[in-house]
Amino acid sequence: xxxxxxxxxxxxxxxxxxxxxxxxxxxxxxxxxxxxxxxxxxxxxxxxxxxxxxxxxxxxxxxxxxxxxxxxxxxxxxxxxxxxxxxxxxxxxxxxxxxxxxxxxxxxxxxxxxxxxxxxxxxxxxxxxxxxxxxxxxxxxxxxxxxxxxxxxxxxxxxxxxxxxxxxxxxxxxxxxxxxxxxxxxxxxxxxxxxxxxxxxxxxxxxxxxxxxxxxxxxxxxxxxxxxxxxxxxxxxxxxxxxxxxxxxxxxxxxxxx
Amino acid sequence: xxxxxxxxxxxxxxxxxxxxxxxxxxxxxxxxxxxxxxxxxxxxxxxxxxxxxxxxxxxxxxxxxxxxxxxxxxxxxxxxxxxxxxxxxxxxxxxxxxxxxxxxxxxxxxxxxxxxxxxxxxxxxxxxxxxxxxxxxxxxxxxxxxxxxxxxxxxxxxxxxxxxxxxxxxxxxxxxxxxxxxxxxxxxxxxxxxxxxxxxxxxxxxxxxxxxxxxxxxxxxxxxxxxxxxxxxxxxxxxxxxxxxxxxxxxxxxxxxxxxxxxxxxxxxxxxxxxxxxxxxxxxxxxxxxxxxxxxxxxxxxxxxxxxxxxxxxxxxxxxxxxxxxxxxxxxxxxxxxxxxxxxxxxxxxxxxxxxxxxxxxxxxxxxxxxxxxxxxxxxxxxxxxxxxxxxxxxxxxxxxxxxxxxxxxxxxxxxxxxxx
Ligand code: SF4
Numbered sequence: 151x152x153x154x155x156x157x158x159x160x161x162x163x164x165x166x167x168x169x170x171x172x173x174x175x176x177x178x179x180x181x182x183x184x185x186x187x188x189x190x191x192x193x194x195x196x197x198x199x200x201x202x203x204x205x206x207x208x209x210x211x212x213x214x215x216x217x218x219x220x221x222x223x224x225x226x227x228x229x230x231x232x233x234x235x236x237x238x239x240x241x242x243x244x245x246x247x248x249x250x251x252x253x254x255x256x257x258x259x260x261x262x263x264x265x266x267x268x269x270x271x272x273x274x275x276x277x278x279x280x281x282x283x284x285x286x287x288x289x290x291x292x293x294x295x296x297x298x299x300x301x302x303x304x305x306x307x308x309x310x311x312x313x314x315x316x317x318x319x320x321x322x323x324x325x326x327x328x329x330x331x332x333x334x335x336x337x338x339x340x341x342x343x344x345x346x347x348x349x350x351x352x353x354x355x356x357x358x359x360x361x362x363x364x365x366x367x368x369x370x371x372x373x374x375x376x377x378x379x380x381x382x383x384x385x386x387x388x389x390x391x392x393x394x395x396x397x398x399x400x401x402x403x404x405x406x407x408x
Numbered sequence: 409x410x411x412x413x414x415x416x417x418x419x420x421x422x423x424x425x426x427x428x429x430x431x432x433x434x435x436x437x438x439x440x441x442x443x444x445x446x447x448x449x450x451x452x453x454x455x456x457x458x459x460x461x462x463x464x465x466x467x468x469x470x471x472x473x474x475x476x477x478x479x480x481x482x483x484x485x486x487x488x489x490x491x492x493x494x495x496x497x498x499x500x501x502x503x504x505x506x507x508x509x510x511x512x513x514x515x516x517x518x519x520x521x522x523x524x525x526x527x528x529x530x531x532x533x534x535x536x537x538x539x540x541x542x543x544x545x546x547x548x549x550x551x552x553x554x555x556x557x558x559x560x561x562x563x564x565x566x567x568x569x570x571x572x573x574x575x576x577x578x579x580x581x582x583x584x585x586x587x588x589x590x591x592x593x594x595x596x597x598x599x600x601x602x603x604x605x606x607x608x609x610x611x612x613x614x615x616x617x618x619x620x621x622x623x624x625x626x627x628x629x630x631x632x633x634x635x636x637x638x639x640x641x642x643x644x645x646x647x648x649x650x651x652x653x654x655x656x657x658x659x660x661x662x663x664x665x666x667x668x669x670x671x672x673x674x675x676x677x678x679x680x681x682x683x684x685x686x687x688x689x690x691x692x693x694x695x696x697x698x699x700x701x702x703x704x705x706x707x708x709x710x711x712x713x714x715x716x717x718x719x720x721x722x723x724x725x726x727x728x729x730x731x732x733x734x735x736x737x738x739x740x741x742x743x744x745x746x747x748x749x750x751x752x753x754x755x756x757x758x759x760x761x762x763x764x765x766x767x768x769x770x771x772x773x774x775x776x777x778x779x780x781x782x783x784x785x786x787x788x789x790x791x792x793x794x795x796x797x798x799x800x801x802x803x804x805x806x807x808x809x810x811x812x813x814x815x816x817x818x819x820x821x822x823x824x825x826x827x828x829x
Contacts, residue, residue: 253759254756254759254760254762254763255759255760255762255763255764256756256759256760256770256773256774257760257763257764257766257770258763259773262773262774276452279452280452280453280454280455281454282510283509283510283511284508284509284510285509286508286509292508292509294510312438312439312446313439313444313445313446314444314445314508315439315442315443315444316442316443316444316544317444317508361505364410365505365506365509367410367414368413368414368417368502368506369506369509369511371414371417371418371421372417372421372466372506373455373457373463375417375418375421375422375425376421376424376425376457376463376467377425377457377458377459378425378426378457378459378461378666378680379458379459380666380667380679380680381459381460381461381664381666381680381682382458382459383458383459383460384458386459386460387456387457387458387459387460389460390453390456390460390462391455391456399455400511401455
């Protein structure tokens, strides 16, 4: 029985794959160092992230998998749900051990699981791209908080960078304590010196532009008036925007009396 | 100042909401000028109204003053309502500021006819031009062309807009004469065919010269009102089918008539025909993505869509001789025709069966829903249905379950709405 631990990075996980193949010691479990439980039986192998080894695994996969499948694998990493490391490991092992491509082989559990995890992550990515609401701060920065179910910030950057090329913006993941910042040239990851928190929090009144209230109110007015009351369908409404996303949406916040 | 804008927005959003299209997909406009926005690929729904429709664009009228008197329209001249008009700059400011905050994908601008068609159209074009040229805006712009506007203006509109639409609204000439006396079919169909020619021409030119200007890259669409006039489903879908074929339309939208007032030219209804509208969308879907011909969906014997069951199931029950379909060997096109199996499931099946002979457990794990499909398929020559039921029995079993008696219309949620838009 082999228990692998790694530092939580994607490269770290690929290094685990490298080490396991090197030793032919297939993992019983893979866990992040900070959360790994000491084991009584079996051997714990502490893997130190090695860029070069990770690269070799990734390149090897590149020869066997399409771009789309590699994306799905990375999405599964960002999925962060119980057991994702093992799923990724099984998938990679199957890919290396099969003569033909494994893509589309939904009869293999790990292929199906990767497909399903990637789908969930993709959906969350799409929701964040839709539901982020920027507020313009007094220093002309368009700012938004998020706390997505899965770690999709790395995936949404491209979209926002392309779209908002002429405005400074930042999106901060308050749960995972890091963000992305675009300075009109390029987008970088940033961390702010604030404690992790639950809930999105609000920007202090003094930090946002006065016009922010105007546009928020106009947007609320618009939202109220595109509705057709005769067609009300709360069930359908909730399926499209589950309650847990309402916190992002200015149109779902209480109306300020003018 | 703010109150004035707020008031206008209330009136002009209210008046625009019966145009159901809110799609922002199919654009090809990239942000290459380091400007604002990007309208490549799939559009995004940034919110949903309480009736479950996608909110993707700022959808407003420039003005709800109108010189015409179409019976089905809230904006019609004879209706006693508050009137308002935005200035060009006001529309530009709203669009840009909503877009910067990630509220919208762009603008859908339409208008009542103020003074005369060209006067109105000219203003719509001016707004689009200003957004593109002065604001370097690359978001999505959908312009509704004003019936009767000149060719040149429509041509110019296509240079700035991603999509153009000419709303037909009424599915037959007869109804048009009765309900929209100032309009006529030629006036509607002529610009449609002009636009479709322009679309083709621009595409050809772009093949030759990369720098040739694009023309409404997301194509053209139209809307038909369902339930304000007497046409049956067959007439409506036949018209759509012709429009897709002859005018290369991207989309036909259907709007279940919402009784906006008591105009005595209209039938008296109290509720919008939502289920009928939904069935028509499903049938439209079958024509566009499932390879069905309109004649397979409806014919002279069956001119109405069944409200209780979806049109694919309806077709399958009338064509039992082509079933059961063996999922391990059937063509993709045939698998698509199995009730309850959609494009995604069909693709998965075709992909997975290259690796192993599929059984029902595989299907379940892949998330293929068998509730309806099970009556029409075999998997490895096995069936989940030991008995050969007749069509009527299958229909009842699907509608009411194996025992319980429920109202079919209650249990049928309007699932297809999520695909509309
Ligand atoms: S022309 Fe258009 S806005 Fe005017 S009444 Fe007819 S449908 Fe309504």
